[in-house]
Amino acid sequence: MQVKDRTFLITGAASGLGAATAERLVAGGGKVILCDMQEGVKEQASALGESAQASVGDITSEADMQAAVSLALEHSDGLGLAGVIHCAGVVSIGKLVDREGNPASLEAYSKTININLVGTFNIMRLAAAAMAKNSPGDEGERGVLINTASIAAFDGQVGQCAYSASKAGVVSMSLPAARELSRHGIRVMAIAPGVFETPMMSEIPDEAAQALAASVPFPKRLGKPDEFAKMAEHIITNVMLNGEVIRLDGGIRMQ
Numbered sequence: 001m002q003v004k005d006r007t008f009l010i011t012g013a014a015s016g017l018g019a020a021t022a023e024r025l026v027a028g029g030g031k032v033i034l035c036d037m038q039e040g041v042k043e044q045a046s047a048l049g050e051s052a053q054a055s056v057g058d059i060t061s062e063a064d065m066q067a068a069v070s071l072a073l074e075h076s077d078g079l080g081l082a083g084v085i086h087c088a089g090v091v092s093i094g095k096l097v098d099r100e101g102n103p104a105s106l107e108a109y110s111k112t113i114n115i116n117l118v119g120t121f122n123i124m125r126l127a128a129a130a131m132a133k134n135s136p137g138d139e140g141e142r143g144v145l146i147n148t149a150s151i152a153a154f155d156g157q158v159g160q161c162a163y164s165a166s167k168a169g170v171v172s173m174s175l176p177a178a179r180e181l182s183r184h185g186i187r188v189m190a191i192a193p194g195v196f197e198t199p200m201m202s203e204i205p206d207e208a209a210q211a212l213a214a215s216v217p218f219p220k221r222l223g224k225p226d227e228f229a230k231m232a233e234h235i236i237t238n239v240m241l242n243g244e245v246i247r248l249d250g251g252i253r254m255q
Contacts, residue, residue, distance in 0.1 A: 004029035012088030020225030059119035116166035178243030194249025
């Protein structure tokens with residue numbers, strides 16, 4: 001699938017990985033629908049010009065995500081929704097038992113699972129239903145779903161039970177979804193980023209961020225959002241990439 005003249009829906013697009021992906025796809029001649037809970041997504045879309053539209057919505061809401069998909073169809077010039085790059089999600093930290101001996105919050109755990117895992121399933125199902133109606137392109141392809149996992153799915157650290165479980169779920173959905181949607185000509189992939197320069201990273205102390213950067217074998221730095229965007233673009237254009245999770249982490253393995 002080519003990027004030029006095709007329409008893509010990007011969640012979590014107000015900043016970070018999603019915003020960088022939107023910029024790269026527009027630069028490649030594509031059209032993008034930027035979806036985020038933050039009102040700032042409107043400014044982000046406006047900065048990209050006529051090729052971008054904004055949709056403010058909650059990834060866990062059926063109505064909001066259906067509205068985003070419908071907006072993509074409206075602006076696709078009849079070609080349909082070509083792909084989704086799903087970057088929306090949250091990072092959560094919480095030990096099963098804290099220092100005072102209190103158990104972890106079940107509500108906090110459920111919230112993380114709901115946003116990161118149920119939210120992913122929500123956009124996958126709605127987007128896939130729309131893509132299945134597209135006219136087949138080269139080799140019968142109708143669309144591509146790219147989800148964002150995390151190296152925490154494999155190398156979860158202390159306090160990451162909820163986050164690791166949610167991202168491991170995203171990883172585990174990739175193959176069965178790809179197998180199921182193959183008859184519709186829809187590919188399913190996931191990218192598992194390592195430590196990247198995103199707003200989420202700003203929530204941790206600078207000393208901790210520097211230590212994480214130093215622990216990357218090569219290059220010894222945090223990943224850049226555009227490097228994620230390049231990977232998403234390559235997945236879109238390489239039809240043989242399907243049912244797989246790609247670690248994008250500079251070789252880091254978390255202790």
